[in-house]
Amino acid sequence: MPAWAVPGLSPLLPDNGIMHQFRDGVRNFRNHVFPTKQALFRRLSRSQAPKALFLTCADSRVVPSLITSTSPGELFVERNPGNIVPLYSDDLVGVSASIEYAATVLQVPEIIVCGHSDCGAVRAFLNPDKTGNIPAVARWLLYGDEAVCRLGRLYPSLSGEDALPVLTQLNVEVQVENLLTHPSVRRRVERGDLDVYGWVYDIASGVILAMDPQTKRFEKWPD
Secondary structure (H helix, E strand, O other), rough: OOOOOOOOOOOOOOHHHHHHHHHHHHHHHHHHHHHHHHHHHHHHOOOOOEEEEEEEEEEOOOOOOHHHOOOOOOOOEEEOOOOOOOOOOOOOOOOOHHHHHHHHOOOOEEEEEEEEEOHHHHHHHHHHHHHOOOOOHHHHHHHHHHHHHHHHOOOOOOOOHHHHHHHHHHHHHHHHHHHHHOHHHHHHHOOOEEEEEEEEEOOOOOOOEEOOOOOOEEEOOOO
16 A cells, blocks of 8 residues: 555645645755755755754744744754743653753754744633643643733733733743753853843844843844
């Protein structure tokens, strides 16, 4: 039985417009983009030495290499709904494994936690009752509870859509703090050879707001 005939799997080239678009894109990459970067990919085929761990949301509108104008091999990227960094625990894998690998093996000198505007995960922090039919997502979004608590404590009058931009920033603040509970990160930060940053990317304007580590205020960066 051919692989594509296994129940639940799709044929290699389904007759639909989406895969035709991807097929044409792959062909364009192979025939036109790759040849212009052969030396780069030849070097990358042997090893990687990324400049940063970029930890961001899984949202399709957030493209780390586009936002930062970086090339293949420059960013080690970890993505999940809500750009979450769970507090360190011996039981955790996934996000923790990516952090540990980037900090210990790849020795990245920078880590960026990047949230974004109109984040569905952050919106769901405020409306947990709407995640009843997606239980895995609902459990994951419990990691946003601390940001929601801070919102209520610091901005008790904010609610609904008005709260979303502030909660997005608070979520980045919390995840940066959580990142520092990971031993592989904390050791290097204390040694002074690893820097951690919190960003919020505004989709509509293309602007990055960066968190001041002292005041926790988010300001446009660069000026």
